[in-house]
Amino acid sequence: MSAGSRARAVAWIFFAATQTVAGAEIPLEERRSGYEFMSRDTRAMQDDDATNPGVFWVLDGEALWNRKAGAAGTACADCHGNARVSMKGVAARYPAWDAARRRPVNLEQRINMCRTERQKAAPLEHENRDLLALTAYVAHQSRGMPITIAPDKRTEPFLNAGRATFMRRQGQLNLACAQCHDERWGKKLAGTTIPQGHPTGYPLYRLEWQSLGSLQRRLRNCMIGIRAEPYPYGAMEFVELELYLMWRARGMKLETPAVRP
Amino acid sequence: MTSRRDFLVAAGSLAGGVALASAAGAARATPAAMQEAIRKVVGEAQIRRGRVRLEIPPLVDNGNAVPLTVSVESPMTQVDHVKAIHVFAEKNPLPNVLSAYFNARAGRARVVTRIRLADSQTVTAIAELSDGSFWTDTVDVVVTLSACLEEFV
Amino acid sequence: MARAVVKLPSTVKRGEIVEIRTLVQHAMETGFRRTQLGEVIPRNIIRTFVCAYNGKEIFRAGLHPAIAANPLLAFTTVATESGTITFTWTGDNGFSVTESATITVE
Numbered sequence: 001m002s003a004g005s006r007a008r009a010v011a012w013i014f015f016a017a018t019q020t021v022a023g024a025e026i027p028l029e030e031r032r033s034g035y036e037f038m039s040r041d042t043r044a045m046q047d048d049d050a051t052n053p054g055v056f057w058v059l060d061g062e063a064l065w066n067r068k069a070g071a072a073g074t075a076c077a078d079c080h081g082n083a084r085v086s087m088k089g090v091a092a093r094y095p096a097w098d099a100a101r102r103r104p105v106n107l108e109q110r111i112n113m114c115r116t117e118r119q120k121a122a123p124l125e126h127e128n129r130d131l132l133a134l135t136a137y138v139a140h141q142s143r144g145m146p147i148t149i150a151p152d153k154r155t156e157p158f159l160n161a162g163r164a165t166f167m168r169r170q171g172q173l174n175l176a177c178a179q180c181h182d183e184r185w186g187k188k189l190a191g192t193t194i195p196q197g198h199p200t201g202y203p204l205y206r207l208e209w210q211s212l213g214s215l216q217r218r219l220r221n222c223m224i225g226i227r228a229e230p231y232p233y234g235a236m237e238f239v240e241l242e243l244y245l246m247w248r249a250r251g252m253k254l255e256t257p258a259v260r261p
Numbered sequence: 262m263t264s265r266r267d268f269l270v271a272a273g274s275l276a277g278g279v280a281l282a283s284a285a286g287a288a289r290a291t292p293a294a295m296q297e298a299i300r301k302v303v304g305e306a307q308i309r310r311g312r313v314r315l316e317i318p319p320l321v322d323n324g325n326a327v328p329l330t331v332s333v334e335s336p337m338t339q340v341d342h343v344k345a346i347h348v349f350a351e352k353n354p355l356p357n358v359l360s361a362y363f364n365a366r367a368g369r370a371r372v373v374t375r376i377r378l379a380d381s382q383t384v385t386a387i388a389e390l391s392d393g394s395f396w397t398d399t400v401d402v403v404v405t406l407s408a409c410l411e412e413f414v
Numbered sequence: 415m416a417r418a419v420v421k422l423p424s425t426v427k428r429g430e431i432v433e434i435r436t437l438v439q440h441a442m443e444t445g446f447r448r449t450q451l452g453e454v455i456p457r458n459i460i461r462t463f464v465c466a467y468n469g470k471e472i473f474r475a476g477l478h479p480a481i482a483a484n485p486l487l488a489f490t491t492v493a494t495e496s497g498t499i500t501f502t503w504t505g506d507n508g509f510s511v512t513e514s515a516t517i518t519v520e
Contacts, residue, residue: 041318041328045375050421053484056439059417191405192322206324210441210483261322326482342468353480356480360476366492367473368431373488381416 008187025248026182026196031254034195034260042207046259054136054205057129057212061137064130066214070121076134079118083141091139092254093148097155104158104243107135108214109234126233132212135247136203139256147200147254149247162244165237171228192261198249199242203257212257215242267411292383295349298356303395308387313346313398315386324378324404329359331386333370333396337363343370345389352382369398378404416440417487425518426493432481434465435488438503438511444479448466463487469496474510477505493519 035043050056065076065083073120080086087230095104111134112123124131166177181197202215216238220230314328333343342365348358361372370388383402388396416439426432427481438460445457457479465473501513
């Protein structure tokens with residue numbers, strides 16, 4: 001094969017790959033939050049802080065924010081002050097690049113890094129009540145703000161890995177995330193409408209859980225649904241997928257704490 | 262050979278693994294058990310249809326938190342008011358759902374809550390008035406199962 | 415300590431019918447669920463809710479396992495006088511939460 005034809009072949013493969021991806025993605029103006037697929041009653045439950053149970057975790061998070069923890073005896077507020085000011089817009093740009101680890105970290109990981117490195121406290125386990133509360137409180141400060149994931153040279157490989165995971169068929173049902181959430185959104189799976197899968201409200205109160213839960217918990221449910229072995233909590237694959245999903249939802253407004261069926 | 266029923270049961274368990282597994286072992290209430298629970302509250306009194314308005318969406322996203330409103334036509338005065346509203350579900354593990362007690366100071370006989378429904382079924386609301394009469398309304402609810410659940414047992 | 419959120423207008427006209435909305439933090443464990451190892455998770459629910467207006471009971475509810483987690487209860491009362499409205503939830507394992515709100519009647 002000549003250098004020219006090899007280059008053409010490589011270019012064609014690259015083109016085909018980008019075509020597959022670009023062809024499947026939802027046009028920006030057609031994107032809709034899962035909120036819009038819910039019944040009127042479930043939307044009302046999210047809209048009113050007097051009926052949205054997610055508010056309890058936000059209130060718990062506020063108390064934790066101001067409580068001293070760990071060997072250092074410091075509270076989040078000692079460094080970050082008033083979260084209403086300092087945390088405004090923060091969740092909208094997570095997962096974000098961590099220079100020391102040379103990889104993106106999600107909000108839960110960032111909170112745990114603060115705990116271990118600043119507060120000298122034990123990290124909180126995934127789905128731990130306090131971690132959900134702190135994450136919900138921080139993310140709540142960005143409610144109504146647009147998601148602002150702006151990939152750069154450092155984060156792009158991770159975002160692309162997340163996209164590849166989203167597009168890859170997995171599990172015994174041999175389904176890719178994209179087959180439901182890019183190609184078949186708005187159609188029915190069992191009795192429920194398939195949403196587009198935008199992570200605009202995490203951590204969120206899921207009626208199915210009767211509790212607040214993280215995006216990774218939801219992603220694990222999806223993986224179990226397609227009979228794939230879920231990645232462990234905190235796995236790099238999940239952070240990459242979170243980064244891709246947040247980028248895919250760029251410009252959409254955060255709703256934390258959202259309510260979903 | 263797999264019968265159609267076996268297949269439906271298997272397919273159902275794919276969609277509702279947790280719901281089925283978690284309710285396993287618990288005897289479901291039956292319409293008869295619900296009638297018994299209702300008789301415990303109203304005794305031998307006649308229950309008439311009317312005056313009560315039970316509002317539940319006919320199709321719900323999830324049976325874990327179904328919005329419910331019961332209101333009763335009543336002047337809510339000392340001499341003529343609603344004393345209680347009772348709610349029953351015929352296919353939950355237990356038929357009793359809620360009992361709300363009022364006096365004339367309520368102004369309106371109305372209560373709002375969120376309930377659990379284990380399955381598609383008929384929900385019954387019964388109002389007990391200060392004159393000793395009982396009134397009822399019923400609603401048929403279809404509960405859809407979530408597609409992607411936590412775990413399979 | 416479980417949290418409770420109550421919502422009602424702070425200032426109302428005498429004789430007005432006021433809507434009160436209450437939400438309390440509680441899992442309402444039904445007693446019918448099992449762990450993955452098959453052990454029954456014991457029932458742990460709120461059994462009773464009482465609302466009193468300046469010390470006089472205006473609304474009461476008996477709750478069963480069919481009430482959704484983090485129970486919502488909304489009801490009405492006639493605004494008779496300024497004062498305090500108290501809300502008390504009691505349940506299994508000594509569960510008890512009290513919340514109060516003030517109301518000004520003009």
